[in-house]
Amino acid sequence: MLRTTCITVISLLAAISCASATQPFAGAPAARLTPAPAIKPDINADMDKWQTVVYANRRPSADVIFYGIADWRDSIAQAKAAGAKQVSLIFVFDGPALVLTLNDAAFNRVMGTTTGNPWKSLVTDLQKSGADTEVCGGRMKELGVGNADLLPSVKVDNDGWLRVMELQSKGYTLFQT
DSSP states (O other): OHHHHHHHHHHHHHHHHHHHHHSOOTTOOSOOSSOOOOOOOSSOOOOSEEEEEEEEOSOOOHHHHHHHHHHHHHHHHHHHHTTOSEEEEEEEEOGGGGGGGBOHHHHHHHHTOSSOOTTHHHHHHHHHTTOEEEEEHHHHHHHTOOGGGBOTTEEEESOHHHHHHHHHHTTOEEEEO
């Protein structure tokens, strides 16, 4: 009986292993074993104007920041591809996330490191894609940093949260990270 049960369990595990080897899964490489089926969308996003403000005010962590900023950078291209004639993405950095916008010297001073700002290329790539980057002036005072401590093209708001509310009153959709 025990031998039969073990053989059955091993056979089932082997079958599952073989089946899963041919099925795509999250994080799978782009190459597929079988051709992708044809896809016909039922709903096509049709937009004339795309206005979004991202309020980034949480402590930066490598994976969240990398994927979050990269996703937003890519969303600008997707909105344009969907036919949006006016595309506006504004990132407002506040709280602990403000350090992402600091130049190397200021980042080292504020964070107590010697590595420089590891996220500066993500922020500059975001800007190159067409997004505006802004920071909270009040938080800058708390951190002891000035305009000269910021990456190029980063603008200073008198208050980050008030800026977000202003943009919402102008029709911007809010995302908070």
